[in-house]
Amino acid sequence: MVVTTAHKPDHQQINRAKSLSVQLGCKYIPRRHFRFIEDEVVVITERNGISAMKNGKHLFFHPSLAVLRKSNFELGQRDYLIESLSLKGNEKVLDCTLGLGSEAILIAHFLPEGKVKCLESSKIVKMIVENGLQEENLPDWVVDASKRIEIYEGNYKVFIRKSREQFDCIYVDPMFEHPELKSAAMNSLRPFADYSGITNEDLEIMKKITKRIVVKARWNDSIFEKYKFDRVVGSLKSNIGYGVIEL
Template identity: 45%
Template sequence: MIFVTTSHKPTKEQALKAKQLAQELNLPYIPRRSFRDLLEVVGNDYCYVVESDRIVVKYREGSLFFHPSTAKVRMRNVRKGLKDHLIECLQLKGNEWILDTTFGLGAEAILMAGFLKDGKVVGLEASTPIYIVVREGLKNYRDKEDWVNDAMRRIEILNIDYRKYFANCSDDSFDIVYCDPMFENPVYESSSMNPLRPFAVYDTVTDEDIEEMLRVARKRVVLKAHAFDSLFDRIRVDRITGSRKSQVLYGVIEKK
């Protein structure tokens, strides 16, 4: 059963927010006092829990919630002078508009936005549970590091599949299009990714998708894949860079 509820002893604001979310998603709202064991009611489905400062998706195996995750670690490394392969691929000047076609929990979008003084990241997320959690997180999460808060203000997220979005997207709408599909060879050691897996969209990127990305991009398309995935065997790119340790690769296609 999929439904919306709140944390224990919710405020009036929390209850109202939960009811509004239930109406938005066309799901039942169940007051938390109506049951003792949340997961027993959830069964093999999931529920949205409106807490005081965030929305969490609860399911039998765990919880999905928003956090800047690896963005902060990667930014600290860049500031120490270490290389970040994604940032090098993007070649940012600071005023770019970037389309992130596979937003997920947004760690890489936050990292990218951290280098945009006057630019913006538009993120597309086809999974509704992921979208709801992240939309709320971008709106209400506050970090101790100011650059994270500034970066989140430069991000807009939409609940739509990138193929549908492209259908109404004009040529050269963005400077860069970024695509990070779910790996064919998952890295289960990635604790930040594991809660997302049950809700993620696992579509394969096709040649037709790349054509659309290039149509929409003014400068370049950047793709991400695991070293053992088939993406860069199927899709021709101008250059590939990445980490031997993590086996995460980025491929760049320059707009001709």
């Protein structure tokens, strides 16, 4: 891993890149001397935030998917994640797979008096999303929702086995077995993501610390066949389902 800046950086970007390189324990290379190397993770300080590149894929935070889903919901469209979580507004939700943070933001929006604890095993993904949620110019409702989001770097499989905390809901959105290659946002996440799926043992452990589990998968992934859900909701058109276990 190395750290550099975007082209034509200002002093702030350069200083930020230098301190990030210390924090991440890797080299800082000024942009004018920098060359991309295959498989190397490059952290880039931008004018507004940080991004990362690997093998030509550019990962940065953007709340657009959360914004789209919230506005679709307000226009009367069903949001199967929000439906399957069945929130009252004061729950404590564990989002095991933060990813780009879009669904954590959406969930937090529907929890005016609750909170969302998020786990992400990729250091880079966690850093970019956590940082992105502090950017200026985010919509007010995203800023408000982000106050109820806590982000931790960690593997949810380890966390659930040690946790003494109880959650009203646990949400898991592992990387799909059959990826949707048309999703630009997901394509940028892919080189940085953890691909460990979910097992029956994970679900059994989760049952000890929650009253509801929701797992997202594509209809043609094996999850809905392999594990027992009380129901699976979602639209066939989007090819995405949410398996619900209620305890």
